[in-house]
Amino acid sequence: MKTINQLYIMVFFLILSTLAVHAGDLKGTVKFSGKAPALREIKMEGDRNCAQMHHGPVYSEDVIVNKNGTLKNVFVYLKEGVKGKYSAPSTPVVLAQEGCMYHPHIFGMQVGQTLEIVNDDPTLHNIHALPKENTPFNVGQPLKGMKTAKSFDKPEVMVKFKCDVHNWMSAYCGVLDHPFFAVSDENGNFDIKNVPPGTYTVETWHEKYGVQDMKVTVTAKGAKANFVYPKP
Numbered sequence: 001m002k003t004i005n006q007l008y009i010m011v012f013f014l015i016l017s018t019l020a021v022h023a024g025d026l027k028g029t030v031k032f033s034g035k036a037p038a039l040r041e042i043k044m045e046g047d048r049n050c051a052q053m054h055h056g057p058v059y060s061e062d063v064i065v066n067k068n069g070t071l072k073n074v075f076v077y078l079k080e081g082v083k084g085k086y087s088a089p090s091t092p093v094v095l096a097q098e099g100c101m102y103h104p105h106i107f108g109m110q111v112g113q114t115l116e117i118v119n120d121d122p123t124l125h126n127i128h129a130l131p132k133e134n135t136p137f138n139v140g141q142p143l144k145g146m147k148t149a150k151s152f153d154k155p156e157v158m159v160k161f162k163c164d165v166h167n168w169m170s171a172y173c174g175v176l177d178h179p180f181f182a183v184s185d186e187n188g189n190f191d192i193k194n195v196p197p198g199t200y201t202v203e204t205w206h207e208k209y210g211v212q213d214m215k216v217t218v219t220a221k222g223a224k225a226n227f228v229y230p231k232p
């Protein structure tokens with residue numbers, strides 16, 4: 001009898017391991033078509049504390065065309081087709097105010113996950129979140145080193161953050177009830193890990209150039225999805 005039980009256990013773990021292996025990565029690139037717009041310089045003279053932290057020009061991050069002709073800061077996520085429940089990671093997402101800019105400018109997090117907002121500057125910032133589905137907040141952080149913990153309880157793409165002291169400061173966060181999201185990097189690439197096989201609507205969001213949707217089937221080997229902005 002003992003051997004039969006052992007056999008059952010072996011079969012059980014075999015099935016479990018095949019299921020686990022079968023998730024694939026959804027990878028892709030966001031190309032930029034046409035001529036890259038000129039960089040917009042941010043003037044920080046209004047707050048000497050901000051200006052003093054920079055030795056060269058600082059540029060707006062709303063449109064960043066990479067050297068290889070791709071687009072940075074595009075939020076990519078599975079909009080439709082995700083099954084099952086995913087609990088929030090216990091590690092917080094950090095939004096830093098550093099050099100009177102938000103870092104990162106575009107990011108994602110899960111419903112219920114902690115957003116740790118940190119003031120790394122020796123000047124006053126106030127973090128003003130302007131969601132439509134979630135509860136707005138507006139918190140002042142007058143001192144360097146101050147931290148505020150917040151979270152969102154509903155999915156929302158995107159939540160805007162701004163600083164009422166420094167009108168050039170803005171950031172956007174995609175809040176999702178699953179972990180399948182990414183942001184295009186300095187090579188225009190994104191990589192959404194461990195997506196269960198299935199057919200999904202993948203949506204991309206860019207601050208200036210808007211939203212695009214694509215149906216993508218992910219298999220155990222993963223999938224590729226390439227986008228072009230502005231929309232051809």
Ligand SMILES: [Cu+2]
Pocket residue numbers: 100124125126163164165166169
């Ligand atoms: Cu500020």
